[in-house]
Amino acid sequence: MRAARLIRMALLVQSSPGLTAAALARELEVSERTVIRDAQALQEAGVPIRSERGRSGGYHLAPGHRTRLTTLHPTEAETLYLSGLPTALRDLGLSDAADTARLKLSATMLPSLRAAAESSTRRFHLDAPAWFREPSAPELLPELARAVWSDRTVELTYARPGRDGAPPRTVTRPLEPYGLVLKAGVWYVVGRVPAPGPVADAWRTYRVDRVTALADAPHAGGDEPGASFVRDPSFDLAAHWQAHSAGFARALLRATVTLRLTERGLHRLPFVADPAGIGEALAGAGAPDPVGRVTLDLPVESEDVAFATLVELGADAEVLAPEGLRARFREHARALAALYGAEPGDQR
Incomplete structure (x- = not known):
């Protein structure tokens, strides 16, 4: 364990000269005192690592020295082949580059390491999307990924869900795209919206599948496209x-639905509703009525989403408000009654 940490520390100092004891402690997940002891151990082992004080201080290797601790262990080779999601690379348009890099890496390995690395792909498969959801690659994802790679400011047009059954509204704003996140099969872009003057910039997160248009932002004071931004190194x-x-x-849950649930409906609610609103709804639930029904306010994304979600609970959930959603369930119940009240095959 310690030997692996010493190797990591030497490689960190080699790749990022000037790291402080505090920075190394965070990277290695140890105390600063342990970092100091490890630096002494490396010195005793012949690695010329030293700590310097001052503005440009921190830990450095002697000028011209490069540690040769880069030989892969079989376990490291195995895990390296598991470090990416094939579906994510494909969505980003990077699958060809990843395949080429993997072939180059394989060609440089010893035969024993090559076998170990390739065997990991036969034993493990990383499946990012959630169950019961078709994985989708948003059309604009590769273009957005290129903007992330090149630190290029974009004009992003986004369909924001409407509240209380209202149609989505479109918003266009400049965005400095800092990164992309794949969460349960859904892609998100995290970025900074630059603000004019002394106003602080705002950090925003958008679902990529709701981005309807993407264009290069113009340079300040001109019409030439392709403005770039200076990335905050601390991000x-x-x-x-x-x-x-x-x-x-x-924050995505912009509407609220008041429900009356049976005991079985209350038990099933966490399996159909958005997890982000379940805790809040249950915490504010009232006491059961004489027949065991519980009334609560459930945060939802929209009335459309609430209808599609709560219909799965059937008669175990009664919508009390808003009235528009209650009316939709009333109409849905009439349609079901008409359908199932008829003999099979009857046309109405």
Whole structure:
């Protein structure tokens, strides 16, 4: 365990000279005291690593020195072949490049490592999409990925879901696309919307399948397309997503439906409704009535989504509000009664 950490530390210092003890501690998930001890161990092993003070300080290797700790262990070769999602690479338009890189990597490996790496693909398959959902590759995803790679500001047109059954509305704004995230088969773009003057820039997350148009943003003060942005080096996509994903999921739930549920409906609700709103709904639920029914307010994305979701609960869920959604269920119930009240094969 420690030997692997020492190798990682030497490679980190080689690839990123000037990392502080605190930065190395975060990367290696250890304390700063452990980093200091590991640096001493590397020095004793003949690796010329040193710590420098001052503005450009941190840990460095001696000038001209490059550690030769890059030989792959069989386990590392196996995991390297598992480090990407084939479907995600295909969606991004990178499957050909990934296949070529994999072939080049395989050609440089020792035969024993090549066998170990290739065997991992026969034993593990990473399937990103959620169950019961057809995976889709948004049409504009490859173009958006190119903008992410090249740090290119874009004009993004987005269909924002309407509230309370209203039709979606279209929004167009400039966006500095910092990264793409694949979550349960759905692609999201995370970016910064530049603000004029002293106003702070706003970070936004958009579902890529709701992006209806994409164009290069013009250069400031001119009509030439292809404006680029300067990426904030401190931005960490994984950390940002983890910190904001729960809030983003909740923000999508723009409407509220009041329900009265049977005991069985209450048990089944988490299996059909959006998880982002379930906890809030259950926390605010009232006490059961004399026959065991519970009334609660459920956050939903829209009335259309609520209808498609709650219809699965059948008679175990009664919509009390809004009235428009209750009317849709009333009409749906009449249609079902007419259909099943007739003999099979009857035409009405």
